[in-house]
Amino acid sequence: MSVNVFSREVKKGSAELMILALLEGRSRHGYEIGKQIEARSRGAISFQVASLYPMLYRLERRGWIEGRWVEKAGERRRRFYRLTAEGRQVLRRQRSFWHEFVEALDRVAGIRPV
């Protein structure tokens, strides 16, 4: 099923979690984050520039991720984002929250495949 049929609210509410989770292992730049989300969701979820970058800047303002320009030899500089200590705590809490939520939904609506 395509992301288009997913509720905007669900997508918006889970975007933070996805971005924080992708930055947990290593720092990435914005394009890579968008591609990873699309790849790992097998095309179910994709973000355009108008959704992805405002989200990144919001997370940066909150202090959950930190962006910095990195210049590699022979390449133009790119802005990489990494998870901050506070961002790690938020990621931990959001994972816990979504886990409970999904468990509750499953108990009510039986969402897991049998």
Add this chain to the structure above:
Amino acid sequence: MDWHAYVRERLPEITGDAARDEEIVEELAQHVAQRYEEASASGATPAQAFDAAAIQLRDRAALSHLLREADRPRPVSPPPPPTRSASMLSDLWLDVRYAIRLLRRTPAFTAAAVATLALGIGVTIAIFSVIDTVLIRPAPYPDVDRLVMLWETDAASSTAREPASFPDFLDFKARSHTTDRIGAFMAIDGNLQPATGDPMRLAVLAVTPEMLEMLGVRPMRGRLLSPSDDVPGAPGPVLISERLWRSAYNGAELVGQSIRINDRPRTVIGIVPTDADFGIVQILRAADYGGGFGASDSRTRVDVWMPLQGDVKRFPRTTHPILLMARLGPGVAPTAAQDDLTRIASELEQQYRDDNDKRGVSIQPLSQVVFGPVEPPLLVLMAAVALILVMACANVANLLLTRGTRRLREVAMRSALGAETGRLVRQFVAENVVLASAGAAMALVLAFAVLRTLVRIAPAEIPRIAAVGIDMRTLLVAIGCAAFVALVFSLVPVAQTTRIHVAMLLKSEDRVVGGSDARRLRAVLVIAEVALAVVLVTGAGLLIRSFWNLLATPPGFDVSGTLKADLQLPQSRYPIQNNPMPTSTAIEQFNGALIRRILAIPGAQSAAIAANHPLDGGFASSFVIPRREAEAANWPEISIRRVTPGYFATLRVPLVRGRFLEDRDRASTPGGVVVNQTVMDRVFPGIDPVGRVIGFWGRPWTIVGVVGAERSQGVAKEPPIAVYLPLDAVPASAESLIVRTSGDPLSAASTVRSIIREMDPALVVSGLEPLSETLSKSLTQQRFVMMLLASFACLALVLAAVGIHGVLSCTVAQQRREIGVRMALGADAARVLRSVMAQGAALTAIGLMLGFGLSLALGRFLTGLLFGVTSSDLTTLAGVLVVLAAVAALSIWLPARRAVRVDPLVALRQE
């Protein structure tokens, strides 16, 4: 392809910060460039690759808006709450920590709520501290409920609080069945010649030993006065106050030492606490006359206590120099004591018809005498801060309601996930306890600052004002206010959740059931705030007008360019002989020489000496008009003003009829006197009083002129009937020098002091100040109450403005989508503006109407503090309407302008 230039062209301005915009453009350009390369690498044509990349920036207006919004600090979603732990205490601690975290993420809301609470609770604590110390705390007398003042009354002159005669005092003591103590005291002017330094003017209280016992005075060093000290002719030792002991003698060992008071050596037998004189000045001011230093100038503490040493020769029954205080017997009702003392007064009236004719006695509880005059203005101030506190709570309630509405989604989700209502309540209580505690802590800091200012500017006649501070009781008031706010307002957001359904979980907040209830409650709170602001601003406006009227009221004399100095001429060097009228060659010579030398100062235009300066009420006497003796019962006592002939020219008191006093009036028989306009209007209506005879002090005087009326009892009171007689005819030991100069009177002050010091180095000069300063000081209490109430009114205006602005901002934010739809469908900006402003205007109008109704109903409580204006003064009410309408208009305009700027496309995209 220059993607950077492409993106820059699509997004010319994003955040307004050029450096930040450049970073964003660079990042987006790299993204679309990589998208293009990827599309090209997967086989797309350049055109197809370009479309794949450029589609990212299709809606540039929305993109620009989203980037701008995202780059601005925004309120964040609350982190998930802590999970439950084993013990309730741990849960509470978790809730508190979570609450602190939550509040730190919304700094604007937290700052607004804490600041509002701090203002409201802070001023409440400050004024409550004053009320608690001054009025609520019991007076420091033992058996205060049994202590009363014994005032003599005189039906002939319609006075109700006269000092008593010494023989009357002895008779009351001997004959009373209902009192177990009666003491007497008298205010005396004294001067002290310390071992080193300038002579000092002193406030001396001559007392009978019972007074100290009734006042509960305990000596810090030495002993109190004993009956043997009070015998006429005994050495007459003194007690001095701790304040004088430390300031003049640096706390040196003084008991048993001799000091010179009024040129006479006195042995110090004890030191008493500074607050031993509690209430004395208030009593002296309450007396119709004879208040001495307490009634006439700014001295408010007793420095020296000495024995009265009264005897009937020195104080015959015709003179009334002493004030009486009594302690009722145990269990004696005041009415029984009144009857008993009235019986004695009647017996005395029968026995001494000449001296005690029409004289009675009335008792008044001592606490009423001391606290009565300051009670009305302090209670008005307390009511005003109570209104401020209510307004502050209303503002905080509005803030919490708005916040609660925004958090409905969180609450709804937690409720759907199984959170109990009790758990939710505890969490909200924890948040509000943290808020209220922070507010209360800041309030204490504010209260300290406000109190320090209050104590500095408050009139000194407010009893115990110097001792005002924050104690445990006021701390409890602060904690109580904070707890009330925390608990009551915690319930509001939880009440909103009871109507939330799971199906509403993911909908936008303003569509959740309970949003309209919150809007109604917010509207009610704002209406209440506007109404209370009207009441406070009206009160302040009336007091400001009163004060303005006071300032504009001519005092009856011209203070500009005049300097005053008060002198104390000790009997030892300036003896007064009673032959039978008082005379003093030494005082007459001193006064004459002083005026001559003062007139020689460059710039001195005129000079005069008076027994009482123009704002000193002085004393009064009964009087008769020959062949109109029967009418004397209808006239009050006449104020006796003893002045040198130059007094009227120096103070520019206008001449109405006849002439001013001249030197010859002193020696003429009968002596010449001048009366004021009030005498002419009241005693001689339609008759020219010049040439008529007036009798007082047992002798006739001829009226030689009529002058304008001076407001010698204060600008707020009507001028009393007054008669002016030559100072040399009846000299005084205490007098005031008044000099009119062509320039700044202060520039002559040091010269005046030098001249007096040259003439008599041991003379005490006090109160050396421009007469305009004396006039200003006489309005201290009115100014104090007016300034405080005006400050509270300004605070009320700010709170009301914040309340209106907050409610309308919330309304605009919640109606953003609807506004967007209306504008998308063609509504013009003006219509949207009118709609939003109409909502604000409606709330304000209802609040104004309620407020004016309340003001008219409550205005009567201010009547005693007003001058020249009624509590329903239309000009003031109109002024209040204009001020509040202007403030409300500004508060409505700002959110209305934001509504007009809503971008329909953005609003429609928003959830």
